[in-house]
Amino acid sequence: MTLLTRLDRLPLSRPHYLLLLIGGLGYTFDGMDSAVVAFLLPSAQQEWGLDNGHLGLIGSATPFGFLFGATVAGLLGDRIGRKKVMMYALAFYAVFSVIAAASPSYEVFLGARVLAGAGAGAESAIIAPFLSEFVPAKRRGWFIGALAGFFSFGFVMAALIGRFVVPTMDSGWRIAQVLTAVPILMLLWWRRSLPESPRFLLQQGRHDEAETVVADLERRVERATGRPLPPVPEDDGTPPVSETPKVNLISALRFLWSPAMARRTAVIWLIWFVITFSYYGFFSWIPTLLVQRGITVTKSFEFSIIIYLAQIPGYFSAAWLSERLDRKNTIAIYLAGSAVSAFWLSQMDSPATITLAGAVLSFFLNGTYAGVYSYTPEVFPTWIRATGTGLSSAFGRVGSILAPTIIGLSAASLGFAGVFGLTTAVLVVGVVCVVVFGLATAGRSLEDLTERGEPAETAKEVRS
Numbered sequence: 001m002t003l004l005t006r007l008d009r010l011p012l013s014r015p016h017y018l019l020l021l022i023g024g025l026g027y028t029f030d031g032m033d034s035a036v037v038a039f040l041l042p043s044a045q046q047e048w049g050l051d052n053g054h055l056g057l058i059g060s061a062t063p064f065g066f067l068f069g070a071t072v073a074g075l076l077g078d079r080i081g082r083k084k085v086m087m088y089a090l091a092f093y094a095v096f097s098v099i100a101a102a103s104p105s106y107e108v109f110l111g112a113r114v115l116a117g118a119g120a121g122a123e124s125a126i127i128a129p130f131l132s133e134f135v136p137a138k139r140r141g142w143f144i145g146a147l148a149g150f151f152s153f154g155f156v157m158a159a160l161i162g163r164f165v166v167p168t169m170d171s172g173w174r175i176a177q178v179l180t181a182v183p184i185l186m187l188l189w190w191r192r193s194l195p196e197s198p199r200f201l202l203q204q205g206r207h208d209e210a211e212t213v214v215a216d217l218e219r220r221v222e223r224a225t226g227r228p229l230p231p232v233p234e235d236d237g238t239p240p241v242s243e244t245p246k247v248n249l250i251s252a253l254r255f256l257w258s259p260a261m262a263r264r265t266a267v268i269w270l271i272w273f274v275i276t277f278s279y280y281g282f283f284s285w286i287p288t289l290l291v292q293r294g295i296t297v298t299k300s301f302e303f304s305i306i307i308y309l310a311q312i313p314g315y316f317s318a319a320w321l322s323e324r325l326d327r328k329n330t331i332a333i334y335l336a337g338s339a340v341s342a343f344w345l346s347q348m349d350s351p352a353t354i355t356l357a358g359a360v361l362s363f364f365l366n367g368t369y370a371g372v373y374s375y376t377p378e379v380f381p382t383w384i385r386a387t388g389t390g391l392s393s394a395f396g397r398v399g400s401i402l403a404p405t406i407i408g409l410s411a412a413s414l415g416f417a418g419v420f421g422l423t424t425a426v427l428v429v430g431v432v433c434v435v436v437f438g439l440a441t442a443g444r445s446l447e448d449l450t451e452r453g454e455p456a457e458t459a460k461e462v463r464s
Contacts (some may be wrong), residue, residue, distance in 0.1 A: 094119070
C-alpha cells in the first residue's frame with residue numbers, strides 16, 4: 001500500500017487542479033451536448049412537422065445512448081484503462097454530433113443523437129472514477145463535486161447557443177450541433193497531459209508504471225507547492241492491492257448484487273434513477289413548455305438561460321458542503337430542496353414565477369448531482385470502480401429515457417402542475433432512501449471504504 005499512501009498524502013495543488021480542468025472540460029462539453037437538445041426541439045418540430053411524441057423520442061435519444069455508453073465505458077475502463085476510454089469516447093460523440101447536424105431526415109437525426117449520446121455517456125461515466133483515484137480522501141468530496149460542476153458551464157453555453165445561434169440564423173439548429181463537436185480538438189492535449197490511474201495500474205500488476213505516475217505527481221506537487229512533501233504515513237493494515245481478473249458484465253452484476261454489496265448498489269442505483277428522471281424531465285421540456293404557454297421562442301430561451309445559470313452555485317455549494325456534512329447528507333438536503341422546488345413550480349402560472357421556481361429547482365437538482373458524482377466512485381472497489389460507476393449511471397439513464405417521453409405524452413392530460421407534481425413524488429422517494437440507507441464516506445480512503453470487511457471477502461468469492 002506504500003504507493004497509494006504516498007498518493008493520498010499529497011496536498012491538492014496545481015497538478016491536481018490541472019486534472020480538474022481536463023476532466024471538467026470533458027464534462028462541460030458533455031453538458032452542452034445534452035442540454036442543446038432542448039433548444040433544438042422547436043426547430044426540429046418545424047423542420048419535419050413532428051408531434052409531441054416524436055419530440056419526446058428526440059429528448060430520450062441522447063440519454064438512451066448514454067445508457068449504453070456508460071455501461072460499456074465502465075467495463076472497458078476496468079479492462080483497458082480509464083484514460084483510453086475517456087479519449088475514445090470524446091472522439092466518438094464529436095463525430096456523431098456532426099452527423100446529427102447534417103441529418104437529412106428525422107430518422108437519421110434520431111439515430112445520430114443516440115450514438116452521440118453513447119459517446120457522451122461513456123466519457124461522463126469514466127471521468128469521475130478516473131480522477132477520484134488521484135485525490136486524497138479529505139479533499140475528494142470537494143474535488144469531484146467541483147468536477148461535476150463543470151456540467152453547469154456546458155448547460156449555460158447550450159442556453160447561449162439556443163438563444164443567439166438557433167433562432168437567429170438559417171439552419172441555426174444544425175450549426176449548434178457542429179459547435180458541440182469542437183472539443184475533439186482537446187484530444188491532443190489529453191493524450192499528452194493525462195496519466196493513467198495508478199490504482200488501475202496496480203490492479204493490473206503494472207507496478208513499475210504505477211510507480212512512475214506517482215513519482216512524477218510527487219515531483220510536480222513538490223515543485224508547485226515549493227515545500228517538502230508530507231511524510232508517508234505508516235502502513236494502516238489495509239491488505240495490499242492484488243491483481244484481478246478481467247471484469248465482464250455477468251461477474252460485475254454478481255458482485256454488485258452480492259449480499260455484502262447489494263445495499264450499496266441499490267441505494268446508488270435508486271439515487272441515480274431519481275435525480276436523472278427529474279433532471280431530464282425538467283431540462284428537456286422547460287423551453288418547449290414555456291413556448292406552449294404562449295411565450296415566444298426567443299423569450300423562452302432567455303428565461304432558460306436564467307434557469308441554467310442557477311446550476312453553477314448549485315453544483316459548487318454542494319461540492320463545498322460534501323466535505324462538511326458528508327456526501328449522503330448533502331445529497332439528501334439537495335434532493336429535499338429539489339422536491340420542494342418542484343412542488344412550488346407545479347403551482348406557478350406566470351412566466352416570471354415559473355422562471356424563479358425553475359431556477360431554484362435547477363440549483364437543487366444540480367447540487368444533488370455534485371454529491372452523487374462524488375459519492376458513487378467511493379462505494380466500489382478499485383477493480384470494479386469504473387464498471388460500478390458506469391452501471392449506476394446507466395441505470396439512472398433509464399430515468400432520463402423515460403422522463404422526456406412520459407412528460408411529452410402526459411403533459412396534455414396532467415397539465416403543467418401535474419408534470420412537476422409527478423417530479424416531486426419521485427424526488428421524495430430519493431430523499432427517504434438516502435437518509436435511511438446511505439453510507440457515510442467523508443474523510444475515508446477509497447481502500448478503507450472498499451477493500452476491508454465483507455465487500456473484500458465477497459470480491460474474493462466472485463473472482464474465484
